[in-house]
Amino acid sequence: MRSAIMLFAAAARALCPRxxxxxxxxxxxxxxxxxxxxxxxxxxxxxxxxxxxxGAPSYDSAPIALSGLPDTTKPYAVLGIETSCDxxxxxxxxxxxxxxxxxxxxxxxxxxxxxxxxPGLAKEAHELAIDAVVDEALQQAHLTMSxxxxxxxxxxxxxxxxxxxxxxxxAHLASKYQKPFLHCHHLEAHxxxxxxxxxxxxxxxxxxxxxxxxxxxxxxxxxxxSVLGGTLDDALGEAYDKAARMLQLSSATGGGPALxxxxxxxxxxAVDLPVPMKxxxxxxxxxxxxxxxxxxxxxxxxxxxxxxxxxxxPDQDVYDxxxxxxxxxxxxxxxxxxxxxxxxVGEAGASPTLALVGGVAANAELRRRVASVASQAGWRLxxxxxxxxxxxxxxxxxxxxxxxxxxxxxxxxxxxEVIPRWPFREHSAPEPVKIAVxxxxxxERATAAA
Amino acid sequence: PQNLAPYRHDRCASASTTTMRALRSLxxxxxxxxxxxxxxxxxxxxxxxxxxxxxxxxxxxxIFGATAANGDTVCLSGDLGAGKTVFSRGFLRSASGDARMxxxxxxxxxxxxxxxxxxxxxxLVVHHMDLYRxxxxxxxxxxxxxxxxxxxxxxxxxxxxxxEKEPTAALGVEIRLDGACRRVTVDASAxxxxxxxxxxx
Numbered sequence: 229m230r231s232a233i234m235l236f237a238a239a240a241r242a243l244c245p246r247x248x249x250x251x252x253x254x255x256x257x258x259x260x261x262x263x264x265x266x267x268x269x270x271x272x273x274x275x276x277x278x279x280x281x282x283g284a285p286s287y288d289s290a291p292i293a294l295s296g297l298p299d300t301t302k303p304y305a306v307l308g309i310e311t312s313c314d315x316x317x318x319x320x321x322x323x324x325x326x327x328x329x330x331x332x333x334x335x336x337x338x339x340x341x342x343x344x345x346x347p348g349l350a351k352e353a354h355e356l357a358i359d360a361v362v363d364e365a366l367q368q369a370h371l372t373m374s375x376x377x378x379x380x381x382x383x384x385x386x387x388x389x390x391x392x393x394x395x396x397x398x399a400h401l402a403s404k405y406q407k408p409f410l411h412c413h414h415l416e417a418h419x420x421x422x423x424x425x426x427x428x429x430x431x432x433x434x435x436x437x438x439x440x441x442x443x444x445x446x447x448x449x450x451x452x453x454s455v456l457g458g459t460l461d462d463a464l465g466e467a468y469d470k471a472a473r474m475l476q477l478s479s480a481t482g483g484g485p486a487l488x489x490x491x492x493x494x495x496x497x498a499v500d501l502p503v504p505m506k507x508x509x510x511x512x513x514x515x516x517x518x519x520x521x522x523x524x525x526x527x528x529x530x531x532x533x534x535x536x537x538x539x540x541x542p543d544q545d546v547y548d549x550x551x552x553x554x555x556x557x558x559x560x561x562x563x564x565x566x567x568x569x570x571x572x573v574g575e576a577g578a579s580p581t582l583a584l585v586g587g588v589a590a591n592a593e594l595r596r597r598v599a600s601v602a603s604q605a606g607w608r609l610x611x612x613x614x615x616x617x618x619x620x621x622x623x624x625x626x627x628x629x630x631x632x633x634x635x636x637x638x639x640x641x642x643x644x645e646v647i648p649r650w651p652f653r654e655h656s657a658p659e660p661v662k663i664a665v666x667x668x669x670x671x672e673r674a675t676a677a678a
Numbered sequence: 679p680q681n682l683a684p685y686r687h688d689r690c691a692s693a694s695t696t697t698m699r700a701l702r703s704l705x706x707x708x709x710x711x712x713x714x715x716x717x718x719x720x721x722x723x724x725x726x727x728x729x730x731x732x733x734x735x736x737x738x739x740x741i742f743g744a745t746a747a748n749g750d751t752v753c754l755s756g757d758l759g760a761g762k763t764v765f766s767r768g769f770l771r772s773a774s775g776d777a778r779m780x781x782x783x784x785x786x787x788x789x790x791x792x793x794x795x796x797x798x799x800x801x802l803v804v805h806h807m808d809l810y811r812x813x814x815x816x817x818x819x820x821x822x823x824x825x826x827x828x829x830x831x832x833x834x835x836x837x838x839x840x841x842e843k844e845p846t847a848a849l850g851v852e853i854r855l856d857g858a859c860r861r862v863t864v865d866a867s868a869x870x871x872x873x874x875x876x877x878x879x
Contacts, residue, residue: 387787389823439785440787458780458782462782473758516759519759520759649791
């Protein structure tokens with residue numbers, strides 16, 4: 229293999245003796261990438277793709293199944309548990325992608341049920357919630373723990389105590405019923421769920437937008453995501469929520485959906501708001517400036533209408549402000565997407581795809597405008613159904629199916645170590661190819677201009 | 679050791695004179711305290727400032743971040759967009775010495791922890807918490823492991839009024855909006871007399 233590359237490189241050197249050093253390197257890189265193109269087919273070992281420097285990924289180790297693997301010759305079910313932050317969720321998913329059972333319990337429902345007054349009860353409330361949610365998921369799937377092929381849980385990133393509840397429950401089940409146990413990365417699970425119900429090959433771009441996260445990720449495989457850009461202050465979902473609060477909009481499902489509904493009835497060009505970071509051409513997001521600008525406009529409107537701070541604004545003003553805010557917030561996303569498309573188009577292959585994931589993917593206006601930007605740039609858009617975009621157990625179970633299909637599983641340790649901080653590595657752009665361009669002489673340029 | 683102005687990139691050109699004088703007098707007070715010179719016994723452990731820009735808010739956070747230690751707590755109160763996270767950003771950037779450190783809002787994630795991996799010195803761990811989304815019941819305190827965290831780590835708590843029992847022995851920073859400016863009240867009266875933040879205030 230190496231000799232083939234060396235021969236090719238020698239031939240390149242021979243054919244174009246004056247090719248400059250960087251260009252020659254890119255020819256060699258192109259040759260290597262054809263020969264050693266990473267293939268993430270089922271059963272293929274893939275440890276970590278370093279993606280650095282020239283050439284092929286390094287296969288550090290053979291796949292390690294520390295707690296065994298399910299029988300991959302026929303469909304098997306995976307129980308996935310997700311408890312990284314607020315919600316407790318579990319689901320049972322079959323390895324062919326069928327969702328057999330799912331259940332989600334919001335933390336506040338549990339505390340409301342228990343009144344939250346007795347101190348020790350809070351710990352039990354968490355642990356009772358996980359039992360209830362796991363039992364419901366299994367019940368819906370009409371399976372018992374002995375029928376399940378593997379158990380998976382989010383071990384990070386998130387809040388340590390919450391992660392521990394889910395991870396230890398999963399480890400306990402895996403140990404008790406002697407099942408393979410798999411760790412999952414919360415954000416990676418969000419990205420991988422786009423592959424559950426759609427044909428989606430690696431690598432692809434993922435725009436992860438939720439209340440807590442706002443990132444552009446380059447997903448090259450399981451265990452191989454890199455960050456193109458993230459938020460400097462507020463996430464998109466958080467910006468929506470705070471804007472809704474400023475406009476005194478709220479609903480049972482949260483400020484974001486309420487603002488989306490209000491925006492439908494408003495005029496998006498009525499209020500002038502600044503698009504964040506127009507001058508910076510990178511993939512980072514920032515919504516704090518927009519939040520402040522909105523606050524300023526709300527105050528101005530109040531003065532204009534002769535209202536005091538406590539009075540509510542007239543409905544149409546609220547709708548117009550909501551629509552303008554949403555329009556500018558999404559324009560910022562569009563800007564960043566265009567930059568991201570340019571940055572990764574070289575690695576994207578023949579049919580570049582963007583996956584829109586995370587809770588805010590449920591916003592119809594965002595989906596519509598992202599679809600438009602993607603199609604203008606020649607990219608395909610994949611969006612999972614809304615209930616798979618918010619935190620759920622299905623994505624964890626599916627991420628485990630993907631990991632198990634590559635031959636990995638993790639050791640069963642009842643005192644499992646959770647990983648509250650588990651950042652992805654930064655995406656390193658491939659070296660730009662330097663091309664030698666012969667500039668016209670001064671005289672030629674002068675005659676051309678005349 | 680006068681490391682109270684740690685930024686390598688000084689972009690404070692547009693600061694108003696009055697406010698810079700106020701900040702300099704804060705620094706001077708800090709110097710007096712550090713050198714052990716007596717401050718008048720009737721010196722109030724509270725200061726009021728009027729800040730004209732985000733950069734000044736970050737610098738204010740930086741003054742306290744420079745002398746942060748495990749066990750310290752800052753309670754940040756103020757409305758949406760007041761500058762609580764900007765203060766925290768200045769605090770963390772000064773504590774780590776990294777002027778470009780990324781510090782995002784913890785509103786949804788509830789608690790962002792920073793430690794040696796982010797450049798914080800020694801075993802300093804800073805928890806940047808935001809209780810805005812919490813309903814204020816006991817279960818929330820459990821989820822954040824508040825008792826242990828407040829005692830063992832340095833904490834920046836946004837929206838502390840969501841807690842039933844606000845942390846005692848904390849630096850109180852209250853930020854009020856005043857047009858395009860911010861009026862900040864820093865209150866160190868709950869801290870011990872020899873705490874560096876008391877002198878800084």
